[in-house]
Amino acid sequence: QSDLTQPPSASGTPGQSVTISCSGSRSNIGNNVVNWYQQLPGAAPKVLIYSNNQRPSGVSDRFSGSKSGTSASLAISGLRSEDEADYFCSAWHDSLNGYVFGSGTRVTVL
Amino acid sequence: QVQLVQSGAEMKKPGASVTVSCKATGYTFDRYGFSWVRQAPGQGLEWMGWISADNGNRNYAQKFKGRVSMTTDSSTTTAYMELSGLRSDDTAVYYCAREQLGGIPMDFWGPGTLVTVSS
Numbered sequence: 001q002s003d004l005t006q007p008p009s010a011s012g013t014p015g016q017s018v019t020i021s022c023s024g025s026r027s028n029i030g031n032n033v034v035n036w037y038q039q040l041p042g043a044a045p046k047v048l049i050y051s052n053n054q055r056p057s058g059v060s061d062r063f064s065g066s067k068s069g070t071s072a073s074l075a076i077s078g079l080r081s082e083d084e085a086d087y088f089c090s091a092w093h094d095s096l097n098g099y100v101f102g103s104g105t106r107v108t109v110l
Numbered sequence: 111q112v113q114l115v116q117s118g119a120e121m122k123k124p125g126a127s128v129t130v131s132c133k134a135t136g137y138t139f140d141r142y143g144f145s146w147v148r149q150a151p152g153q154g155l156e157w158m159g160w161i162s163a164d165n166g167n168r169n170y171a172q173k174f175k176g177r178v179s180m181t182t183d184s185s186t187t188t189a190y191m192e193l194s195g196l197r198s199d200d201t202a203v204y205y206c207a208r209e210q211l212g213g214i215p216m217d218f219w220g221p222g223t224l225v226t227v228s229s
Contacts, residue, residue: 037155044205044221045207047215050217088155098159102154104155
């Protein structure tokens with residue numbers, strides 16, 4: 001059971017947009033920034049979005065993040081086959097004094 | 111370029127200990143720290159803790175306190191994570207990830223090390 005709640009799956013056809021939600025509490029998302037990681041099949045995770053809505057160098061602008069209150073979202077626009085992956089949200093948890101992750105959302109391109 | 115190379119797969123018996131290493135190259139070692147994250151088969155990510163490569167400060171997740179030990183060796187630019195008292199539910203892929211407080215969190219990851227615990 002994860003501290004951050006994500007839908008287990010999301011899907012779309014090529015070119016469509018997909019949005020993944022991440023719900024937490026005041027102790028994590030409410031008080032801290034949210035980061036998103038992409039894990040392609042058989043690979044290590046890779047940071048996609050940090051500080052709620054910042055993209056590291058090299059990450060496509062088709063990926064965008066937002067946060068409001070105790071929830072956050074990752075949006076993928078112009079869906080491509082190479083976007084098929086697991087996506088995890090993460091935030092610092094104040095009372096646990098450590099990072100917590102969401103349970104992950106598997107994105108399928110139909 | 112930044113690279114994190116981890117040690118190979120391990121098979122351990124319950125109650126044993128395992129040490130996973132993470133050799134870092136391509137950047138100034140002591141300007142960053144390391145987070146360790148594990149992923150059980152078919153499961154999500156679980157943060158285990160963090161260590162500074164600069165001053166050795168550590169922060170272990172409550173769940174692992176007493177069982178985990180993280181260290182770094184600046185002479186070999188290598189980070190280590192030792193987990194003791196292994197149980198079957200410790201079977202997982204263990205990742206090291208570069209971490210800079212106030213910077214991009216876990217911005218580079220190692221390929222992972224599979225640790226299997228079985229009698």
